[in-house]
Amino acid sequence: MASLQSSFIMFSSAPKPPSSRFPGRRHRSQISCSRDGGGGIDRRNMLLGLGGLYGSGSSLGHKAEALPILPPDLSTCDPKGTTTTPPGSQEVVKLDVDCCPPFTDKQADYKLPKFKKTRIRRAAHRLSREEVEKYKLAMAKMRELDVTDPDDPKGFTQQANIHCAYCNGPYDQVGHPGVDLQVHNSWIFFPWHRWYLYFYERILGELIGDPTFALPYWNWDNLKGMTLPPAFDDPSSPLFDENRNQDHRGKAVVDLTGRSGITDPTQLVSNNLALMYKEMIGGLDNALDFMGTAYRDGDESPPFGLGGTSENGSHTGIHIWVGDPRNKFNEDMGNFYSTGRDPAFYCHHFNVDRMWTIWEKLPATYSKKIDDDDFKNSAFMFYDEKKNLVRVKVADCLDYTKMGYEYEYSDLSWLNSRPTKKPVPANLMKLANGLPTAEKVFPLKPVKAVKFLVPKPAKGKADEALVLENIVTDNSKLIKLDVFINDEDDKPDELDRAEYVGSFTQLPHRVKGKESVNNLRLNLREVYENINIADDDAVVITIVPQFNGDAVTIGGIKIIRRSAK
Ligand code: C2O
Secondary structure, eight states: OTTTGGGSOOOOOOOOOOSSSSTTOOOOOSSOOOSSSSSSOOHHHHHHHTTOOSOSSOOSSOOTTSOOOOOOOGGGOOTTOOEEOOTTOOSOEEOSOOOOOOOOSOEEEOOOOOOSSOEEEOBGGGOOHHHHHHHHHHHHHHHHHHHHOTTOTTSHHHHHHHHHHTTSSSOEETTEEEEEOOOSSSTTHHHHHHHHHHHHHHHHHHHTTOTTOOOOBOOTTSGGGOSOOGGGOOTTSTTOOSOSOGGGSTTOOOOTTOOSSOOOHHHHHHHHHHHHHIIIIITOSSHHHHHBOOOOTTOOOOOTTSBOHHIIIIIHHHHHHHSOTTSTTOTTTTSTTTGGGSHHHHHHHHHHHHHHHHHHHSOOSSOOOOOOHHHHTOEEEEEOTTSOEEEEEGGGGSSGGGGTEEEOOOOOTTTTOOOOOOSSOOOHHHHHTTOOBHHHHOSBOOSSOEEEEEEOSSSSSOSEEEEEEEEEEETTSOEEEEEEESOSSOOTTOTTSTTEEEEEEEOOOOOSSSEEEEEEEEEOHHHHHHTTOOSOSEEEEEEEEEEOGGGEEEEEEEEEETTOO
Protein backbone atom coordinates (compact mmCIF):
# COMPACT_ATOMS: atom_id res chain seq x y z
CA MET A 1 0.00 0.00 0.00
CA ALA A 2 2.92 2.27 0.60
CA SER A 3 3.23 3.03 -3.07
CA LEU A 4 -0.31 4.13 -3.56
CA GLN A 5 0.33 7.79 -3.27
CA SER A 6 3.21 7.77 -5.71
CA SER A 7 0.84 6.46 -8.31
CA PHE A 8 -1.00 9.75 -8.36
CA ILE A 9 0.16 13.26 -8.45
CA MET A 10 0.00 15.28 -5.31
CA PHE A 11 -2.37 18.00 -6.04
CA SER A 12 -0.66 21.28 -5.91
CA SER A 13 -3.42 23.20 -7.55
CA ALA A 14 -5.64 23.12 -4.50
CA PRO A 15 -7.75 26.25 -4.39
CA LYS A 16 -6.38 29.15 -2.45
CA PRO A 17 -7.63 29.40 1.07
CA PRO A 18 -10.06 32.23 1.54
CA SER A 19 -8.51 35.47 2.67
CA SER A 20 -10.38 35.76 5.91
CA ARG A 21 -12.16 33.51 8.32
CA PHE A 22 -15.33 33.92 6.41
CA PRO A 23 -14.85 34.67 2.79
CA GLY A 24 -17.07 37.48 1.76
CA ARG A 25 -17.07 39.13 5.12
CA ARG A 26 -16.74 42.83 5.09
CA HIS A 27 -13.33 44.33 5.60
CA ARG A 28 -13.59 47.40 7.66
CA SER A 29 -11.86 50.56 6.70
CA GLN A 30 -8.92 51.68 8.75
CA ILE A 31 -10.82 54.45 10.37
CA SER A 32 -14.43 53.82 11.03
CA CYS A 33 -17.15 55.56 12.90
CA SER A 34 -16.41 55.56 16.53
CA ARG A 35 -18.82 54.23 19.03
CA ASP A 36 -16.43 54.49 21.91
CA GLY A 37 -16.78 58.20 22.10
CA GLY A 38 -13.12 58.62 21.33
CA GLY A 39 -11.35 60.15 18.40
CA GLY A 40 -13.07 58.18 15.67
CA ILE A 41 -10.66 55.29 15.53
CA ASP A 42 -11.94 51.96 16.50
CA ARG A 43 -10.18 49.94 19.12
CA ARG A 44 -9.54 46.98 16.94
CA ASN A 45 -7.77 48.92 14.23
CA MET A 46 -5.67 50.72 16.77
CA LEU A 47 -4.44 47.39 17.98
CA LEU A 48 -3.70 46.25 14.50
CA GLY A 49 -1.89 49.50 13.96
CA LEU A 50 0.36 48.72 16.88
CA GLY A 51 2.10 46.06 14.90
CA GLY A 52 -0.68 43.54 14.40
CA LEU A 53 -0.06 41.67 17.59
CA TYR A 54 -3.09 39.52 17.08
CA GLY A 55 -3.45 37.25 14.10
CA SER A 56 -6.80 36.44 12.67
CA GLY A 57 -6.28 32.74 12.91
CA SER A 58 -7.47 30.63 15.77
CA SER A 59 -10.27 32.15 17.75
CA LEU A 60 -9.77 30.43 21.05
CA GLY A 61 -8.09 32.31 23.78
CA HIS A 62 -7.27 35.56 22.06
CA LYS A 63 -8.50 38.74 23.56
CA ALA A 64 -8.52 42.22 22.26
CA GLU A 65 -8.37 41.82 18.52
CA ALA A 66 -11.93 42.82 17.84
CA LEU A 67 -15.03 43.74 19.76
CA PRO A 68 -18.10 41.89 20.92
CA ILE A 69 -21.38 41.87 19.05
CA LEU A 70 -23.44 44.81 20.30
CA PRO A 71 -27.12 44.68 21.13
CA PRO A 72 -29.26 45.96 18.27
CA ASP A 73 -30.64 49.47 18.25
CA LEU A 74 -34.39 48.91 18.20
CA SER A 75 -35.03 52.38 16.86
CA THR A 76 -33.30 51.48 13.60
CA CYS A 77 -35.03 48.14 13.10
CA ASP A 78 -36.22 48.04 9.50
CA PRO A 79 -39.89 47.05 9.30
CA LYS A 80 -39.47 46.44 5.58
CA GLY A 81 -36.17 44.66 6.02
CA THR A 82 -37.44 41.10 6.28
CA THR A 83 -36.30 38.97 3.39
CA THR A 84 -35.72 35.42 2.35
CA THR A 85 -34.92 33.57 -0.85
CA PRO A 86 -37.45 31.23 -2.41
CA PRO A 87 -36.38 27.71 -3.24
CA GLY A 88 -35.22 27.44 -6.80
CA SER A 89 -34.54 31.11 -7.19
CA GLN A 90 -31.56 33.33 -6.71
CA GLU A 91 -33.22 36.52 -5.67
CA VAL A 92 -33.57 37.92 -2.25
CA VAL A 93 -37.30 38.34 -1.79
CA LYS A 94 -38.79 40.99 0.45
CA LEU A 95 -41.38 39.57 2.77
CA ASP A 96 -44.35 41.55 3.86
CA VAL A 97 -43.64 40.81 7.48
CA ASP A 98 -42.79 43.52 9.94
CA CYS A 99 -40.65 41.74 12.51
CA CYS A 100 -39.64 44.82 14.48
CA PRO A 101 -40.48 44.92 18.17
CA PRO A 102 -42.23 47.84 19.84
CA PHE A 103 -39.78 50.56 20.66
CA THR A 104 -39.02 52.34 23.87
CA ASP A 105 -35.87 54.17 24.80
CA LYS A 106 -36.16 53.09 28.38
CA GLN A 107 -33.70 50.26 28.61
CA ALA A 108 -31.60 48.78 31.34
CA ASP A 109 -28.99 46.13 31.97
CA TYR A 110 -30.64 42.94 33.06
CA LYS A 111 -29.81 41.49 36.46
CA LEU A 112 -30.63 37.85 37.03
CA PRO A 113 -33.29 37.87 39.72
CA LYS A 114 -33.03 35.78 42.85
CA PHE A 115 -35.27 32.73 42.88
CA LYS A 116 -36.51 30.41 45.56
CA LYS A 117 -37.50 27.44 43.49
CA THR A 118 -35.80 26.09 40.40
CA ARG A 119 -38.03 25.65 37.36
CA ILE A 120 -37.80 22.04 36.23
CA ARG A 121 -38.09 21.62 32.49
CA ARG A 122 -39.48 18.17 31.83
CA ALA A 123 -39.33 15.91 28.80
CA ALA A 124 -42.40 16.71 26.69
CA HIS A 125 -43.37 13.08 26.15
CA ARG A 126 -43.60 12.59 29.92
CA LEU A 127 -45.89 15.53 30.71
CA SER A 128 -48.99 14.69 32.68
CA ARG A 129 -52.35 15.75 31.32
CA GLU A 130 -52.49 18.45 33.96
CA GLU A 131 -49.15 19.85 32.89
CA VAL A 132 -50.24 19.93 29.28
CA GLU A 133 -53.41 21.76 30.24
CA LYS A 134 -51.43 24.37 32.11
CA TYR A 135 -49.12 24.87 29.15
CA LYS A 136 -52.13 25.21 26.86
CA LEU A 137 -53.65 27.81 29.13
CA ALA A 138 -50.47 29.88 29.14
CA MET A 139 -50.17 29.62 25.35
CA ALA A 140 -53.81 30.57 24.88
CA LYS A 141 -53.21 33.73 26.91
CA MET A 142 -50.11 34.55 24.91
CA ARG A 143 -52.04 34.11 21.65
CA GLU A 144 -54.86 36.22 23.01
CA LEU A 145 -52.55 39.21 23.32
CA ASP A 146 -52.07 39.10 19.52
CA VAL A 147 -55.71 40.14 19.27
CA THR A 148 -56.22 42.33 22.30
CA ASP A 149 -52.92 44.20 22.15
CA PRO A 150 -50.75 43.44 19.12
CA ASP A 151 -48.04 45.80 20.41
CA ASP A 152 -47.62 43.96 23.67
CA PRO A 153 -44.13 42.42 23.45
CA LYS A 154 -45.48 39.43 25.41
CA GLY A 155 -47.86 38.43 22.63
CA PHE A 156 -47.15 35.31 20.61
CA THR A 157 -46.59 37.07 17.29
CA GLN A 158 -44.25 39.54 18.97
CA GLN A 159 -42.37 36.63 20.52
CA ALA A 160 -42.12 34.86 17.16
CA ASN A 161 -40.91 38.06 15.53
CA ILE A 162 -37.95 38.25 17.88
CA HIS A 163 -36.46 35.31 16.05
CA CYS A 164 -37.23 36.84 12.68
CA ALA A 165 -35.69 40.19 13.59
CA TYR A 166 -32.43 38.61 14.74
CA CYS A 167 -32.14 36.30 11.73
CA ASN A 168 -33.77 37.64 8.60
CA GLY A 169 -32.37 41.09 8.17
CA PRO A 170 -34.34 43.78 10.05
CA TYR A 171 -31.42 44.56 12.37
CA ASP A 172 -28.11 45.89 11.19
CA GLN A 173 -25.18 45.73 13.55
CA VAL A 174 -24.80 48.95 15.48
CA GLY A 175 -22.12 51.06 13.86
CA HIS A 176 -22.12 48.89 10.73
CA PRO A 177 -24.97 49.92 8.46
CA GLY A 178 -25.70 47.20 5.94
CA VAL A 179 -24.12 44.45 8.00
CA ASP A 180 -26.76 42.07 9.30
CA LEU A 181 -27.02 40.96 12.85
CA GLN A 182 -27.35 37.19 12.69
CA VAL A 183 -27.60 34.83 15.64
CA HIS A 184 -26.96 31.57 13.78
CA ASN A 185 -23.84 29.77 12.59
CA SER A 186 -21.55 31.08 15.28
CA TRP A 187 -20.70 30.93 18.98
CA ILE A 188 -23.61 33.22 19.91
CA PHE A 189 -26.10 30.62 18.69
CA PHE A 190 -26.42 28.85 22.05
CA PRO A 191 -26.32 31.93 24.31
CA TRP A 192 -28.78 33.98 22.25
CA HIS A 193 -31.32 31.18 22.11
CA ARG A 194 -30.86 30.50 25.82
CA TRP A 195 -31.85 34.09 26.63
CA TYR A 196 -34.72 34.02 24.14
CA LEU A 197 -36.19 30.89 25.76
CA TYR A 198 -35.56 32.24 29.23
CA PHE A 199 -37.82 35.23 28.67
CA TYR A 200 -40.37 33.25 26.70
CA GLU A 201 -40.76 30.86 29.62
CA ARG A 202 -40.97 33.66 32.18
CA ILE A 203 -43.58 35.49 30.14
CA LEU A 204 -45.77 32.39 29.91
CA GLY A 205 -45.37 31.89 33.66
CA GLU A 206 -46.34 35.49 34.26
CA LEU A 207 -49.44 35.14 32.10
CA ILE A 208 -50.77 32.35 34.31
CA GLY A 209 -49.43 33.83 37.54
CA ASP A 210 -46.98 31.01 38.22
CA PRO A 211 -43.38 32.15 38.79
CA THR A 212 -42.09 28.58 38.78
CA PHE A 213 -43.71 27.59 35.50
CA ALA A 214 -41.32 25.62 33.29
CA LEU A 215 -41.63 24.59 29.66
CA PRO A 216 -40.92 21.07 28.41
CA TYR A 217 -38.12 19.96 26.12
CA TRP A 218 -38.59 17.82 23.04
CA ASN A 219 -36.45 14.86 23.98
CA TRP A 220 -35.61 13.89 20.38
CA ASP A 221 -32.27 12.39 21.39
CA ASN A 222 -34.04 9.74 23.44
CA LEU A 223 -35.74 6.64 22.02
CA LYS A 224 -39.03 7.65 23.62
CA GLY A 225 -38.94 11.21 22.35
CA MET A 226 -38.30 10.60 18.66
CA THR A 227 -41.74 11.68 17.42
CA LEU A 228 -43.46 15.05 17.48
CA PRO A 229 -44.55 15.33 21.14
CA PRO A 230 -48.28 14.42 21.15
CA ALA A 231 -49.21 17.58 23.05
CA PHE A 232 -48.28 19.62 19.97
CA ASP A 233 -50.21 17.46 17.53
CA ASP A 234 -53.74 18.17 18.69
CA PRO A 235 -55.47 20.50 16.20
CA SER A 236 -57.72 21.93 18.89
CA SER A 237 -54.81 23.02 21.07
CA PRO A 238 -52.99 26.38 21.12
CA LEU A 239 -49.80 24.28 20.87
CA PHE A 240 -50.79 23.19 17.39
CA ASP A 241 -49.53 24.66 14.14
CA GLU A 242 -50.90 23.55 10.80
CA ASN A 243 -47.77 24.63 8.96
CA ARG A 244 -45.92 21.40 9.47
CA ASN A 245 -44.94 18.48 7.32
CA GLN A 246 -48.10 16.34 7.39
CA ASP A 247 -46.11 13.14 6.87
CA HIS A 248 -44.28 13.78 10.10
CA ARG A 249 -47.18 13.67 12.50
CA GLY A 250 -48.33 10.88 14.77
CA LYS A 251 -45.86 8.05 15.09
CA ALA A 252 -43.43 9.19 12.39
CA VAL A 253 -39.87 8.87 13.69
CA VAL A 254 -37.83 12.07 13.53
CA ASP A 255 -34.86 12.29 11.25
CA LEU A 256 -32.18 14.28 13.05
CA THR A 257 -29.96 14.03 10.01
CA GLY A 258 -32.45 16.16 8.10
CA ARG A 259 -33.09 13.92 5.12
CA SER A 260 -36.50 13.11 3.81
CA GLY A 261 -35.88 9.84 2.07
CA ILE A 262 -35.40 7.21 4.72
CA THR A 263 -38.56 5.68 6.14
CA ASP A 264 -37.33 2.53 7.88
CA PRO A 265 -37.81 3.51 11.53
CA THR A 266 -35.06 1.20 12.78
CA GLN A 267 -32.51 2.77 10.49
CA LEU A 268 -33.74 6.25 11.37
CA VAL A 269 -33.32 5.63 15.08
CA SER A 270 -29.88 4.16 14.57
CA ASN A 271 -28.81 7.10 12.40
CA ASN A 272 -30.17 9.55 14.98
CA LEU A 273 -28.21 7.99 17.79
CA ALA A 274 -25.03 7.84 15.74
CA LEU A 275 -25.40 11.49 14.79
CA MET A 276 -25.97 12.50 18.41
CA TYR A 277 -22.87 10.64 19.49
CA LYS A 278 -20.82 12.27 16.75
CA GLU A 279 -21.98 15.82 17.36
CA MET A 280 -21.70 15.57 21.15
CA ILE A 281 -18.50 13.52 21.45
CA GLY A 282 -16.84 11.78 18.53
CA GLY A 283 -16.48 14.66 16.10
CA LEU A 284 -15.20 17.26 18.56
CA ASP A 285 -11.68 18.43 19.26
CA ASN A 286 -12.27 21.80 20.85
CA ALA A 287 -14.98 24.01 22.28
CA LEU A 288 -15.63 25.90 19.05
CA ASP A 289 -16.28 22.66 17.17
CA PHE A 290 -19.35 22.38 19.33
CA MET A 291 -20.21 26.05 19.92
CA GLY A 292 -19.56 27.45 16.45
CA THR A 293 -17.10 29.90 14.99
CA ALA A 294 -16.13 33.25 16.48
CA TYR A 295 -18.41 36.12 15.47
CA ARG A 296 -17.45 39.66 16.36
CA ASP A 297 -18.50 43.24 15.89
CA GLY A 298 -18.66 44.11 12.20
CA ASP A 299 -18.31 40.54 10.92
CA GLU A 300 -20.58 39.56 8.07
CA SER A 301 -23.01 36.78 8.95
CA PRO A 302 -21.03 33.58 9.15
CA PRO A 303 -22.10 31.06 6.51
CA PHE A 304 -23.63 27.70 7.27
CA GLY A 305 -21.00 25.10 8.00
CA LEU A 306 -19.32 27.36 10.57
CA GLY A 307 -21.96 26.73 13.18
CA GLY A 308 -21.22 24.10 15.80
CA THR A 309 -21.81 20.38 15.33
CA SER A 310 -25.06 20.45 17.26
CA GLU A 311 -26.44 23.49 15.49
CA ASN A 312 -25.54 22.09 12.08
CA GLY A 313 -26.66 18.60 13.00
CA SER A 314 -29.70 17.61 15.06
CA HIS A 315 -30.82 21.23 15.44
CA THR A 316 -31.06 21.87 11.72
CA GLY A 317 -32.36 18.34 11.18
CA ILE A 318 -35.46 19.02 13.28
CA HIS A 319 -36.12 22.35 11.55
CA ILE A 320 -36.08 20.61 8.18
CA TRP A 321 -38.15 17.70 9.44
CA VAL A 322 -40.96 19.81 10.90
CA GLY A 323 -41.10 22.57 8.25
CA ASP A 324 -43.98 22.29 5.79
CA PRO A 325 -42.85 21.44 2.26
CA ARG A 326 -46.26 22.63 0.97
CA ASN A 327 -45.26 26.19 1.78
CA LYS A 328 -43.16 28.36 -0.47
CA PHE A 329 -40.50 29.02 2.14
CA ASN A 330 -40.96 25.81 4.15
CA GLU A 331 -42.79 27.74 6.82
CA ASP A 332 -43.05 27.57 9.69
CA MET A 333 -40.08 25.70 11.11
CA GLY A 334 -38.21 25.39 7.84
CA ASN A 335 -37.43 29.12 7.70
CA PHE A 336 -35.91 31.41 10.29
CA TYR A 337 -38.35 34.24 9.73
CA SER A 338 -41.37 32.05 10.54
CA THR A 339 -40.03 29.36 12.84
CA GLY A 340 -41.09 31.14 16.04
CA ARG A 341 -44.74 30.87 14.96
CA ASP A 342 -44.71 27.16 15.73
CA PRO A 343 -44.97 26.41 19.45
CA ALA A 344 -43.00 23.22 18.77
CA PHE A 345 -40.04 25.42 17.88
CA TYR A 346 -39.55 26.42 21.52
CA CYS A 347 -39.94 22.85 22.70
CA HIS A 348 -37.27 21.87 20.15
CA HIS A 349 -34.94 24.60 21.31
CA PHE A 350 -35.24 23.67 24.96
CA ASN A 351 -33.64 20.40 23.98
CA VAL A 352 -30.99 22.21 21.95
CA ASP A 353 -30.22 24.22 25.09
CA ARG A 354 -30.21 21.02 27.12
CA MET A 355 -27.61 19.62 24.74
CA TRP A 356 -25.36 22.55 25.62
CA THR A 357 -25.71 21.76 29.34
CA ILE A 358 -24.98 18.06 28.70
CA TRP A 359 -21.99 18.67 26.49
CA GLU A 360 -20.43 20.86 29.16
CA LYS A 361 -20.53 17.98 31.60
CA LEU A 362 -19.22 15.25 29.30
CA PRO A 363 -15.60 14.33 29.89
CA ALA A 364 -13.30 15.48 27.10
CA THR A 365 -9.64 15.98 26.30
CA TYR A 366 -10.14 19.70 25.58
CA SER A 367 -11.41 22.63 27.61
CA LYS A 368 -15.08 23.52 27.31
CA LYS A 369 -14.50 27.17 28.17
CA ILE A 370 -14.33 29.92 25.60
CA ASP A 371 -11.95 32.33 27.19
CA ASP A 372 -12.64 35.29 24.99
CA ASP A 373 -14.06 38.60 26.10
CA ASP A 374 -15.70 39.24 22.76
CA PHE A 375 -17.75 36.13 23.31
CA LYS A 376 -18.65 36.91 26.91
CA ASN A 377 -19.44 40.56 26.27
CA SER A 378 -21.69 40.01 23.29
CA ALA A 379 -25.10 41.40 24.18
CA PHE A 380 -28.73 41.34 23.06
CA MET A 381 -32.04 43.08 23.81
CA PHE A 382 -35.19 41.40 25.05
CA TYR A 383 -38.43 42.38 26.75
CA ASP A 384 -38.77 40.69 30.10
CA GLU A 385 -42.02 39.42 31.62
CA LYS A 386 -42.77 42.91 32.98
CA LYS A 387 -42.33 44.47 29.53
CA ASN A 388 -39.04 46.09 30.46
CA LEU A 389 -36.62 46.33 27.61
CA VAL A 390 -33.40 44.82 28.93
CA ARG A 391 -29.85 44.30 27.74
CA VAL A 392 -28.42 40.85 28.44
CA LYS A 393 -24.86 39.61 28.13
CA VAL A 394 -23.56 36.22 27.08
CA ALA A 395 -21.46 36.10 30.25
CA ASP A 396 -24.59 36.10 32.39
CA CYS A 397 -26.10 33.02 30.79
CA LEU A 398 -23.05 30.78 30.83
CA ASP A 399 -23.95 29.30 34.19
CA TYR A 400 -27.55 28.35 33.52
CA THR A 401 -28.16 27.20 37.08
CA LYS A 402 -28.06 30.88 38.07
CA MET A 403 -30.94 31.49 35.68
CA GLY A 404 -33.22 29.38 37.81
CA TYR A 405 -33.93 26.34 35.69
CA GLU A 406 -32.83 22.75 35.38
CA TYR A 407 -33.62 19.92 32.99
CA GLU A 408 -35.29 16.81 34.22
CA TYR A 409 -32.92 13.91 33.67
CA SER A 410 -33.48 11.69 30.69
CA ASP A 411 -31.38 8.76 29.53
CA LEU A 412 -28.77 9.66 26.98
CA SER A 413 -29.57 6.86 24.58
CA TRP A 414 -26.69 7.89 22.32
CA LEU A 415 -23.80 7.92 24.81
CA ASN A 416 -22.50 4.61 23.54
CA SER A 417 -23.50 5.02 19.93
CA ARG A 418 -20.01 5.22 18.58
CA PRO A 419 -20.10 3.16 15.37
CA THR A 420 -18.86 -0.40 15.61
CA LYS A 421 -15.20 -0.54 14.81
CA LYS A 422 -14.36 -2.37 11.61
CA PRO A 423 -12.22 -5.41 12.40
CA VAL A 424 -10.50 -5.37 9.02
CA PRO A 425 -9.37 -2.19 7.31
CA ALA A 426 -10.61 -1.53 3.80
CA ASN A 427 -8.57 -2.96 0.98
CA LEU A 428 -7.58 0.35 -0.46
CA MET A 429 -5.75 -1.06 -3.47
CA LYS A 430 -8.96 -2.70 -4.59
CA LEU A 431 -11.19 0.16 -3.56
CA ALA A 432 -9.07 2.78 -5.29
CA ASN A 433 -8.80 0.85 -8.51
CA GLY A 434 -9.81 3.06 -11.40
CA LEU A 435 -10.78 6.00 -9.22
CA PRO A 436 -9.68 9.51 -10.12
CA THR A 437 -7.61 11.61 -7.77
CA ALA A 438 -9.25 14.56 -6.07
CA GLU A 439 -7.47 17.06 -8.28
CA LYS A 440 -9.14 15.54 -11.34
CA VAL A 441 -12.55 15.90 -9.75
CA PHE A 442 -12.43 19.38 -8.22
CA PRO A 443 -13.92 21.90 -8.46
CA LEU A 444 -16.86 19.58 -8.03
CA LYS A 445 -20.59 19.98 -8.48
CA PRO A 446 -21.87 16.84 -6.74
CA VAL A 447 -25.04 16.16 -8.74
CA LYS A 448 -24.61 12.47 -7.99
CA ALA A 449 -22.45 10.40 -5.65
CA VAL A 450 -18.77 10.71 -6.46
CA LYS A 451 -15.71 8.80 -5.23
CA PHE A 452 -12.07 9.81 -5.48
CA LEU A 453 -8.69 9.52 -3.78
CA VAL A 454 -7.29 12.06 -1.36
CA PRO A 455 -3.67 11.94 -0.15
CA LYS A 456 -2.92 11.92 3.57
CA PRO A 457 -0.20 14.09 5.11
CA ALA A 458 0.93 11.13 7.21
CA LYS A 459 0.43 7.41 6.92
CA GLY A 460 -2.27 5.56 8.78
CA LYS A 461 -3.83 6.69 12.02
CA ALA A 462 -2.60 10.27 12.41
CA ASP A 463 -4.38 13.20 13.96
CA GLU A 464 -5.99 14.68 10.88
CA ALA A 465 -9.02 16.52 9.58
CA LEU A 466 -10.77 16.54 6.22
CA VAL A 467 -11.37 20.00 4.81
CA LEU A 468 -13.82 20.83 2.05
CA GLU A 469 -12.81 24.22 0.78
CA ASN A 470 -14.64 27.04 -0.92
CA ILE A 471 -18.03 25.43 -0.91
CA VAL A 472 -20.11 27.88 -2.90
CA THR A 473 -23.82 27.46 -2.32
CA ASP A 474 -27.02 28.94 -3.62
CA ASN A 475 -28.48 30.37 -0.40
CA SER A 476 -32.03 29.76 -1.51
CA LYS A 477 -31.66 25.99 -1.50
CA LEU A 478 -31.85 23.34 1.10
CA ILE A 479 -28.56 21.49 0.72
CA LYS A 480 -27.25 18.33 2.28
CA LEU A 481 -24.11 16.40 1.40
CA ASP A 482 -22.87 13.34 3.25
CA VAL A 483 -19.21 12.36 3.33
CA PHE A 484 -17.87 8.81 3.70
CA ILE A 485 -14.36 7.42 3.91
CA ASN A 486 -12.96 4.14 2.53
CA ASP A 487 -16.51 2.95 2.05
CA GLU A 488 -16.58 -0.50 0.50
CA ASP A 489 -20.26 -1.11 1.11
CA ASP A 490 -21.82 2.02 -0.33
CA LYS A 491 -24.85 2.22 1.91
CA PRO A 492 -25.42 5.97 1.97
CA ASP A 493 -28.60 5.65 4.04
CA GLU A 494 -26.72 4.17 6.97
CA LEU A 495 -25.02 6.96 8.84
CA ASP A 496 -24.41 4.70 11.81
CA ARG A 497 -21.46 3.04 10.12
CA ALA A 498 -17.78 3.61 10.85
CA GLU A 499 -17.26 5.03 7.35
CA TYR A 500 -19.56 8.03 7.80
CA VAL A 501 -17.45 11.14 8.35
CA GLY A 502 -19.98 13.97 8.48
CA SER A 503 -22.23 16.25 6.46
CA PHE A 504 -22.62 19.68 5.03
CA THR A 505 -26.12 21.04 5.64
CA GLN A 506 -27.66 24.37 4.68
CA LEU A 507 -31.17 25.62 5.40
CA PRO A 508 -32.41 28.08 2.82
CA HIS A 509 -31.57 31.40 4.36
CA ARG A 510 -31.13 35.03 3.75
CA VAL A 511 -27.83 36.78 3.37
CA LYS A 512 -26.92 39.84 1.38
CA GLY A 513 -25.67 38.04 -1.72
CA LYS A 514 -27.24 35.12 -3.46
CA GLU A 515 -24.25 32.89 -2.83
CA SER A 516 -22.21 31.96 0.22
CA VAL A 517 -18.72 30.54 0.47
CA ASN A 518 -18.16 27.99 3.19
CA ASN A 519 -15.42 25.73 4.43
CA LEU A 520 -16.21 22.51 6.22
CA ARG A 521 -13.75 20.80 8.52
CA LEU A 522 -14.44 17.28 9.72
CA ASN A 523 -12.22 15.73 12.35
CA LEU A 524 -10.87 12.30 11.47
CA ARG A 525 -9.17 11.14 14.66
CA GLU A 526 -11.98 8.93 15.85
CA VAL A 527 -13.09 7.99 12.34
CA TYR A 528 -9.62 6.55 11.66
CA GLU A 529 -9.94 4.40 14.76
CA ASN A 530 -13.42 3.31 13.78
CA ILE A 531 -12.44 2.24 10.28
CA ASN A 532 -9.27 0.67 11.67
CA ILE A 533 -7.34 2.47 8.98
CA ALA A 534 -4.40 0.64 7.43
CA ASP A 535 -0.97 2.15 7.02
CA ASP A 536 -2.03 3.91 3.85
CA ASP A 537 -1.02 7.32 2.61
CA ALA A 538 -4.32 8.07 0.94
CA VAL A 539 -8.01 7.48 1.49
CA VAL A 540 -11.03 7.12 -0.74
CA ILE A 541 -13.67 9.76 -0.09
CA THR A 542 -17.28 9.47 -1.23
CA ILE A 543 -19.54 12.51 -1.38
CA VAL A 544 -23.26 11.73 -1.58
CA PRO A 545 -25.72 14.56 -2.32
CA GLN A 546 -28.97 14.16 -0.36
CA PHE A 547 -30.55 17.47 -1.33
CA ASN A 548 -29.70 19.74 -4.25
CA GLY A 549 -26.15 18.74 -5.07
CA ASP A 550 -26.51 20.88 -8.17
CA ALA A 551 -26.76 24.00 -5.99
CA VAL A 552 -23.23 23.52 -4.64
CA THR A 553 -19.73 23.73 -6.00
CA ILE A 554 -16.90 22.52 -3.83
CA GLY A 555 -13.61 24.20 -4.68
CA GLY A 556 -11.24 21.62 -3.27
CA ILE A 557 -10.64 18.98 -0.69
CA LYS A 558 -7.64 18.10 1.41
CA ILE A 559 -6.58 16.30 4.54
CA ILE A 560 -4.63 18.37 7.01
CA ARG A 561 -2.82 17.66 10.22
CA ARG A 562 -5.09 18.73 12.99
CA SER A 563 -2.53 20.90 14.69
CA ALA A 564 -2.37 22.97 11.52
CA LYS A 565 -5.92 24.27 11.78
CU1 C2O B 1 -32.72 30.33 15.78
CU2 C2O B 1 -33.37 26.74 15.58
O1 C2O B 1 -33.10 28.54 15.22
